[in-house]
Each structure stands twice: as structure tokens, then as C-alpha cells.
Amino acid sequence: MKIPFTQSSHIPTDYEFKHSKWIKKILRSYWLVICLHALVQIACYVFLAYDRTPADFIVNVVIWPSAAGSAGILFASWIDRRFSSYSSYAMSAASTIIAWTIIHVNYDIRIIMAACLLPIFSSVLFFNKKGVWVSFAMQMIGYFLLLGVPSYRQFLSSFDIVSIPVFLLAGTYVAQVIVTSSIEVLDDLKDNMLAKQDLIVRNAIMTKQSKTDGLTNLYNQSSFKDYYDKAYEYANNGMSLHLALIDIDDFKAINDTYGHRAGDVILEKVSLIIKENITSSDIAARYGGEEFAILMFEQSFEQAYAMVEQIRQKIAHMGHLELDGAFVTVSVGLKSYSPHLSKDKLFEEVDACLYAAKRTGKNKTVTSLDLPNV
Template sequence: MTIKNNRFFSSASFAAIEKRRQFRYARGFVWTYWSVIGAHFLAQLFAFRFLPYEAAAHDFYLRILLYPTLLMCGITAAAHAILVKAERFSFFSIFSAGTMISMIIVHLNMDVRIIAAVMLLPIFASTLFFRLSLTWITTALQIVGFCVLYRWDFWFRSYMSDFDLLAIVLFFALSTVAASFIIVSGRDLAFDLEAAMFAQQQLLVENTVMSQRSKTDALTNLYNHMSFHEFYDKAMEFADRGAPFHLALIDIDNFKSINDTFGHRMGDTILATVARVIKDRISPADIASRYGGEEFALLLFEQSFEEAYALVDGIRAELAKSYHPELDGRAVTVSVGLKSYSNTLTKENLFEKVDALLYEAKRTGKNKVASGALTV
């Protein structure tokens, strides 16, 4: 994965997370409205039953309690439906609903001097979405709602002094400025967080690449000498628990002659060719490594000895019939030593015996597999 793709993945993931977060907040607003309506219903009922209240019972239950509550419930239900069915209009519907609910609460409690401050809450609530345009729209909705109350609600206007009117206008302005500052600061924080996440992801990718490079041979893309011994140790541990394996050593015949005659560049090409044949033949469960020079080591799992033998002999045979024009039409052959794990052998003993089998294959003519049981 390239750094450019990492950047795209990081930004796309961050945007998706942000969208889900804003949807949860929007849904939370709807449930908050239901809670406010319920709390207001109970508060009004408590005030009528236990506190001095001027309204008659009939007027209270219909005009103050039932009708406004049903109206607020209808407004909230409409906002909820828009959130579910038409998400792109959800923000406007939610804050419009909040404005109308605030207007109703202010109208019903106009004798409470600071009740108009309720209309400031949607402005601050809009900062959760980190969108300046949404905050400005919310502020405009509150101003329109307040003007409607002040223009057409005589009783509300009668409770407002000139000082109250000036203070509320200033509160709207200051609240919008404060909310905008919170949004800008939040955006900077979110940008810094995204940058930190990207840097961490980039560092993780680089560490993974470096770790992979430290475990593999650059020429053949097989595991290197150090990695082989790590896998070998693990194989011995699992074998002791009942999961045996087979160890094979493969050595290119006459490799020094190839280097001396055709140069080290051609020698590298032959090494890469042999490695490719090995990789194509082994299963995903097997481990292949460049042990050193022209020698390769294989750990073969989940197969019988006969299957392991057929696998390494197939590698030998394929290489033996592949002729290289660069080598004056000659083929590259390999000699192989193969032996299965036995609980009577230590890690060192097993390797020594396979190495001795490899030497036997070399000594007795090359281009063959020596296994102690069979020699081809």
C-alpha cells in the first residue's frame, strides 16, 4: 500500500467515522427533545397541583398542558421521521424543531424572567457538529423565533423590558461568536488528530515493511538465514507436540563454475530462478528460505514423507529440464537432502543428518535427492 493510498484511506475512514458520529448526535437530539417535552409536562403539572397557579383547571389542562405538549410531540416526531427518511435534511429539521419547541416553552413560561435564555441552547448544541454554517443557520432560526414571539405574543412582549431586549440580542451575538470559536478550535483539534493518526499509520506501515525486509532475502524474496532458524525452532516445538515436519536442503550444482564462467550477475539470475521454482511448488503452509550462498532450506508441513519427497524431487526435475540460453543451453541442476523429524533427534542432529544427505547426493553424482531411504 502506497503512502498516497494510506492518506486516502485515512481521510476516507475519518470522514466515515465523522458521519456516523454526527448521525448519533442527531438521533441523540431527537431523544433529548422527547425528554424535554416529558420534563416540561411533569413540571407544569407539578406547578399546577402544588404551587399557586392562576389558570383554571379546564384552561390549564387543555391550553397549557395538553395542546402544547401534543404540538411539541408532533414537531419532534416530524424531525425524527426526516432524520430516518431524508438524512440530508436532518440537521435543518432538528434545529428547526428545537427552535419551535423553545418558542413554545418560552411562550408558556414567559413570566420566568430568564426563560428566553432557553433559545441560546440550540446555538451551543450545534457546535457538536463542527459546522459553522449550521451554527449560523441555528442562530438565524433563534433570532426569527424570538422576533416572532416579540412581534405577535403580546404577553411575552409585556414581560420584556428594553434592557431585556438588548441583553438577549447581545447574548445571541456573543453565543454565536463563542460557538464559532469552539467549532474552529474543534476543527483544528480534529485536524491534528487526523494528522497524528496518519503519522501513526504511516509509521506502522514503514515498520512492517522494515520488519519484512529484515526477514527476507532481497535477491530471492525467500526468508533469510535468521528467519529460517526462527521457523525451525517453532517447527521443533510443534513437532514435540505431535505435528511432525520434514527438513530439506537444496544446493545448486556447480554454482561456482557458473559465477566464474558467466559472471555473478548471471549467478544472481540463477538464484532467483531456483527460488521462483521453489516458491511455485511449495504449499502456503511450507517455509522456504535462502540459507546462504547457493543453498536453500525448506520446512515442509502437513504431508507424508512420500509427498515431501515427491515435492522436492519435482523441484529438482523441473530445474533439470529447464535449459538456459545464457548458459550456452545448459540446464541448472540441484542436489537435495531430505529427512523427516524424529523425536530422537535434536534440532542440531536433524540438520546435520540432512546436510550429510545433501553431501551424499553431491558426492554420488549430483542432480538427485538423497533421503536415507531413497536416492534418485
């Protein structure tokens, strides 16, 4: 469905898209009803005794009923495209035209009257109480219009004239009960789902608290290992995965010179920079005393490298009052998942990259591309 864009254009919701999708499916089924009716009539005319001339049969039994039903469907399709808020009513109008056209052509078949329930029960699909009664009103209009046709009026007994509206009213009442009970069931399901979601959120919060490091609020080493195992399994199934290890340079000297409280503040600041610069899909953990680990997903190696470089540079340019204005740097090792590497081997090679960064001057990011043997 194409929607012309203007500044005031309404953007359809997911519900409206699904509503329109089901309208289209129902309208397509109505095309099938028209075709089947025409084919059955033709088969009956060929193989059974039919008290009509060929011209009368073709015009009054095949052509005009099919044309009337087709016009109703085309009108409903146009309403669905242009005025989607009225599409369910247009669908009911189309099915009303089809139903009463079929009844008019086959009024001598008693059971065919049940066709007038088709529009009513079609409206049930949209859980709209008003729509059910609108459909009922359409059936009553169709009935009284057909009642004005002499041949149909003469065919009905006095009991039929009274019982048909009662039949429609009873069918509408049943449809209304179905809609009401369905809405109640959906409301109960919604309440249960919300309660379940609330419970899931609470459990998630409790689980996260048990899995995070108290000082940095990053995941702890134990939970990181669990996530790493799962991430490696996902990577085996085709998901991109990059692992980075970050270590604060000369952290022991910071503790020895400025005290452990100053060291804790530095850990908090470094972890905050890491959290602020990773994406919502990534996982960061405090892996050891002054060492951090990051699992990065849904990005290329170049993007992962740019991310850890950004983290490293922001840390390097931040002065710290706790250290009398001195700066702190970090060294980084980075490598991407490769099918030929086990998860232990991958971690070892990232650790080797980190060690190389430390050994060759610190305050740098070393990747497997920088180390030919890794």
C-alpha cells in the first residue's frame, strides 16, 4: 500500500498494516466466492434441468450477479487504499452485496439464506462490536430491498418474512457474544503478558546485579565467561564477533603512589568511558583487577577497531584530580572471531595482542594484523 508522504502524513501502525492485510485476504476470498458461484451455476445449467433460456441465464444468473459482486469488491479495495479507517465497513458492504445477490439468484434453495450470515461473521474477525451491528444493519437493508422483488416476495411465507430478521438478529447476537468474549480473552492475555514482562524485568535486574562488578557496574569475570561461550556459539553460526582486552597502564604505580581509593576512582572512570562508547549490542566486563574485556557484535572489524581506539584516546586525554592532574593510559588487544580458532585460542591471541601493546610502548591498540604470528 503506497502512502504519499507529506509533513502531516499519518504513518500506519503495525496494527493498521495487519488490519489492511486481512482485509485484502478476505476480499481475495470473495473473488473466489464469485467465481465458484458462477461455475456452479454453469454446471447446473449444463447438467441439470434449468427453466431459463440461454440468454436469460447468461445475463441474469452469471453476468449481473458476478458484476455486482465484483463492483462491491473493487469499491471495498478502493476504500481500503484511500480511507483505511473505513475498510472493515466497506468489506461488510461488499460481502452484503455478494450474499444477497446469491440469495436473489438462488432464493428457491432454502439453505442459501445462511449466506446472509457471511458478512456478520466476517466482521467478527476485527473484534469490533460496532462493526458487527453495522453489518447487521446492512443485512436488514439487503433483506428489505430483496423483499421488494415480486418473485422473491411471493416465494416467502408469512413465517419466512418474520423469521428471517429474527434469524439475522440471532446470528448477530451470537457474533456479538463472540466478539465480547474474544476481547475479554485478549485483555486477560495482555494483562498476563504485562505481568510476565514485569516479572522478567525484575528477574533480569536481579540477575544483572548478581552478574555485575560492584565497583564498575560492568559484568564480572564469571558472567563474562558465560557470555563469551554463548557469543562464540553464535559466531559459529555466522554472527560477527570481535574480542578486545583493555588494561590500564602502570596501575600498580597508581595504587602505590596515590592510594587504592584513587585507583578505584580511576577504575570507575575508565569503565564509564567504556560503557559510554560501546553499542547496546556489545558486552563489557571487568575481567581482572585493572583489565577489561569487550565483546562486540553486528559490526565490521574496522568499526570495532575504531570503537576501541576511541575509548583509548578518550581515556588518554582525561586528566584526573585524584592523580594531581596526571593522565592515565590503557593498552588494547583486539582480534576478530575466526572459524579455525577455538574460544580459548581466540582469547589467548587477543591476550597476546594486549601483551604486545604493553611491551612496545603502551597506550596503543594492537590487533592480529599487527602480529604476523597471531
